[in-house]
Amino acid sequence: xxxxxxxxxxxxxxxxxxxxxxxxxxxxSVAQAQTADPLITQPQEWAQGFGDGVDAAPYGLPSQYxxxxxxxxxxxxxxxQISSINxxxxxxLDGTITPQGCAFERHHSGAxxxxxxxxxxxxxxxxxxxLVFTYEDLKRFPRENHVYFCECAAxxxxxxxxxxxxxxxxxxxxxxxxxxxxxxxxxxxxxAGYDVAGKWVFVEGADASSNGRSIPMDKALDDVLVAFKAxxxxxxxEHGYPVRLVVPGWEGNMWxxxxxxxxxxNFPVESREETSKYTDTLENGVSRKWTWVMDAKSVVTSPxxxxxxxxxxxxxxxxxxxxxxxxxxxxxxxxxDGGKTWEAARLAKPGEKMALTRFYLDTDWDGSEMxxxxxxxxxxxxxxxxxxxxxxxxxxxxxxxxxCIQTWWVRSNGEAENVEVx
Amino acid sequence: MLKYLKSIxxxxxxxxxxxxxxAEKLGLGRVALPAEVAAWDWDINALGEGLPSGSGDALVGxxxxxxxxxxxxxxxxxxxxxxxxxxxxxxTLDYEDPLKxxxxxxxxxxxxxxxxxxxxxxxxxxxxxxxxxxxxVAYILYSNDLIDDDFVxxxxxFMEFEMPNAAGFVVDDRAEAEYRIWSGAPCMxxxxxxxxxxxxxLVLDVTPDLEAPAEAVTPVAAVTPEPEPEAxxxxxxxxxxxxxxxxxxxxxxxxxxxxxxxxKSGPVLNGVVNHAAGSVDGFRYSKAMKAVAxxxxxxxxxxxxxxxxxxxxxxxxxxxxxxxxxxxxxxFAVIEYLKTFTK
Numbered sequence: 155x156x157x158x159x160x161x162x163x164x165x166x167x168x169x170x171x172x173x174x175x176x177x178x179x180x181x182x183s184v185a186q187a188q189t190a191d192p193l194i195t196q197p198q199e200w201a202q203g204f205g206d207g208v209d210a211a212p213y214g215l216p217s218q219y220x221x222x223x224x225x226x227x228x229x230x231x232x233x234x235q236i237s238s239i240n241x242x243x244x245x246x247l248d249g250t251i252t253p254q255g256c257a258f259e260r261h262h263s264g265a266x267x268x269x270x271x272x273x274x275x276x277x278x279x280x281x282x283x284x285l286v287f288t289y290e291d292l293k294r295f296p297r298e299n300h301v302y303f304c305e306c307a308a309x310x311x312x313x314x315x316x317x318x319x320x321x322x323x324x325x326x327x328x329x330x331x332x333x334x335x336x337x338x339x340x341x342x343x344x345x346a347g348y349d350v351a352g353k354w355v356f357v358e359g360a361d362a363s364s365n366g367r368s369i370p371m372d373k374a375l376d377d378v379l380v381a382f383k384a385x386x387x388x389x390x391x392e393h394g395y396p397v398r399l400v401v402p403g404w405e406g407n408m409w410x411x412x413x414x415x416x417x418x419x420n421f422p423v424e425s426r427e428e429t430s431k432y433t434d435t436l437e438n439g440v441s442r443k444w445t446w447v448m449d450a451k452s453v454v455t456s457p458x459x460x461x462x463x464x465x466x467x468x469x470x471x472x473x474x475x476x477x478x479x480x481x482x483x484x485x486x487x488x489x490x491d492g493g494k495t496w497e498a499a500r501l502a503k504p505g506e507k508m509a510l511t512r513f514y515l516d517t518d519w520d521g522s523e524m525x526x527x528x529x530x531x532x533x534x535x536x537x538x539x540x541x542x543x544x545x546x547x548x549x550x551x552x553x554x555x556x557x558c559i560q561t562w563w564v565r566s567n568g569e570a571e572n573v574e575v576x
Numbered sequence: 577m578l579k580y581l582k583s584i585x586x587x588x589x590x591x592x593x594x595x596x597x598x599a600e601k602l603g604l605g606r607v608a609l610p611a612e613v614a615a616w617d618w619d620i621n622a623l624g625e626g627l628p629s630g631s632g633d634a635l636v637g638x639x640x641x642x643x644x645x646x647x648x649x650x651x652x653x654x655x656x657x658x659x660x661x662x663x664x665x666x667x668t669l670d671y672e673d674p675l676k677x678x679x680x681x682x683x684x685x686x687x688x689x690x691x692x693x694x695x696x697x698x699x700x701x702x703x704x705x706x707x708x709x710x711x712x713v714a715y716i717l718y719s720n721d722l723i724d725d726d727f728v729x730x731x732x733x734f735m736e737f738e739m740p741n742a743a744g745f746v747v748d749d750r751a752e753a754e755y756r757i758w759s760g761a762p763c764m765x766x767x768x769x770x771x772x773x774x775x776x777x778l779v780l781d782v783t784p785d786l787e788a789p790a791e792a793v794t795p796v797a798a799v800t801p802e803p804e805p806e807a808x809x810x811x812x813x814x815x816x817x818x819x820x821x822x823x824x825x826x827x828x829x830x831x832x833x834x835x836x837x838x839x840k841s842g843p844v845l846n847g848v849v850n851h852a853a854g855s856v857d858g859f860r861y862s863k864a865m866k867a868v869a870x871x872x873x874x875x876x877x878x879x880x881x882x883x884x885x886x887x888x889x890x891x892x893x894x895x896x897x898x899x900x901x902x903x904x905x906x907x908f909a910v911i912e913y914l915k916t917f918t919k
Contacts, residue, residue, distance in 0.1 A: 279617075320777040362695060362702075442748050444747050575771050
């Protein structure tokens with residue numbers, strides 16, 4: 155088995171890696187300063203006086219020095235900002251949990267204000283008793299906690315025809331990963347007495363778009379959550395406050411926000427969001443529908459175009475994220491030469507089902523150019539494909555579900571660019 | 577072996593956080609009243625279940641569309657800027673850049689009714705009457721050349737209408753088509769002979785500026801056409817011109833031709849073929865059109881065809897909001913029709 159073995163950084167692995175690069179890195183002595191650092195030798199204001207008292211910020215915001223770690227959008231992608239998308243700054247984050255405040259947003263009619271007291275959830279259709287729940291009703295059902303990634307089906311969609319957007323935030327930032335607290339949808343369906351003949355549920359939101367989607371009953375009973383907390387606190391407005399659907403491993407469009415109605419049906423509705431959108435057109439003009447699962451995928455988040463190497467040659471942490479809608483990530487490999495040779499990266503923790511996995515490659519950079527790639531493999535044995543492999547099967551017009559291997563061209567000055575390689 | 581044990585432990589942990597299966601109901605929530613279900617349960621499935629009774633035709637639909645939809649979708653459902661194009665694109669799905677519209681792509685007409693009734697107009701969702709929705713759907717079909725303008729669409733005949741791309745979808749087959757070939761032990765060494773950079777994002781340069789506040793960037797470069805004056809006066813192909821006459825109905829609301837033609841929102845097109853661009857008296861052209869006219873652009877048949885293909889890509893800033901005729905045959909048919917009108 156060639157799985158990633160360690161869950162701890164290994165000095166020995168690092169040193170043996172460095173040895174292959176050259177003994178110079180090991181032999182080099184620690185840098186010497188010419189003059190004393192005034193930050194150390196001079197008394198500093200913060201070390202003498204007071205800082206803020208408690209309650210200076212009853213709900214805290216990120217440090218003022220982190221002002222560039224924000225969601226960003228690409229204005230030419232959409233006609234306006236009401237029906238639009240922005241991107242998580244994955245290049246600047248570490249670990250796996252995405253803070254809600256910078257987790258990407260996707261709205262079809264804008265993020266609505268809906269209070270808990272005005273919130274209603276209806277279950278109707280093929281059920282014994284159509285029911286209405288309030289927010290307080292939902293909190294009386296047994297609830298669960300799970301960490302799941304939510305990826306828009308169009309993540310990396312702008313890259314089908316070639317390298318286009320220069321930054322991991324833009325190529326791969328339609329994703330976030332949160333710990334959800336919620337009620338299994340199965341319990342709500344049981345409460346209403348769902349008809350076992352019902353093969354689908356149709357779910358819709360309270361916003362003007364309603365964003366209706368049909369979900370097969372098997373999935374609805376399996377692991378779908380009706381969630382009201384994320385990362386321990388209430389959902390943010392932009393993520394569906396007070397209640398959203400969580401559909402693990404499946405495309406983000408199905409994670410209906412402000413969910414207000416769940417209808418048990420015999421047939422899929424074939425709504426706009428599951429026919430005209432979120433269908434994948436192949437080269438011959440035929441389109442795949444019901445492409446719900448997000449396949450295994452990974453990306454190096456640093457170094458990347460927005461996070462160049464600024465420290466020169468020597469010890470370098472290459473890091474990134476991997477995930478799969480089909481289960482847990484088992485291993486991630488990293489290539490520095492555009493896919494000629496690969497080495498196994500270290501997983502920060504064993505992969506968890508349908509959740510982001512952080513990987514690291516602790517290496518010694520000799521300052522030469524790199525064509526950095528990462529390649530994920532999940533527990534089913536599926537290996538993340540190259541863009542060439544994807545195009546061979548799908549052509550260039552699929553828009554959705556682009557899980558190709560990404561390449562960053564890292565120059566000897568440390569700057570990185572999104573490129574495509576042969 | 578250690579790995580194996582670990583994964584079993586993990587599986588147990590996973591099960592342990594899952595709640596108990598409740599065989600009995602908790603008695604939470606309350607019964608939804610019929611009036612409440614009726615107020616929210618509007619969806620119409622692909623079998624037509626949920627279609628309300630009512631009817632409408634494209635002539636009525638055109639007026640409603642102009643008032644409530646055209647600001648985004650254009651007078652001819654051709655879509656303005658990045659707003660969805662609802663018409664055109666027939667037979668383009670296997671093109672390099674397919675135009676996916678209600679006519680060219682959507683497999684079920686019920687989807688259009690369901691979506692328009694529940695989610696449109698943008699900013700005033702759910703405000704249309706059932707008859708208005710029928711009329712708008714009829715107008716969209718008419719804009720796609722799928723029905724005549726006097727065809728009355730109703731709940732009676734709605735399900736008889738087969739969409740052109742109804743058979744164009746297959747259920748997700750990635751498991752068979754992809755998973756098999758992309759599984760197994762991955763290559764670690766000597767995986768390729770050579771690696772060349774074949775494309776660079778910085779060359780395209782469409783990434784938002786991260787320093788300054790984001791500005792609108794247009795990925796499609798404006799093409800400034802080179803004037804190519806080559807007058808040709810071939811005989812008119814009457815059959816082609818007849819086809820063009822039919823297509824010209826897309827152009828009619830803005831452009832007039834013939835003896836008593838007047839400038840409307842577009843200029844009179846008498847004698848436009850092989851004539852200087854931007855030269856119709858009394859018409860207020862866009863700055864962009866004035867600029868290329870000063871550059872000496874002549875509307876040769878080839879230039880006109882390029883313009884008609886995608887007006888806004890050909891001439892960034894043109895006032896012509898028409899999405900374009902994507903088939904070369906259609907472009908030349910319209911041009912042939914225009915050749916029958918001289919100054």
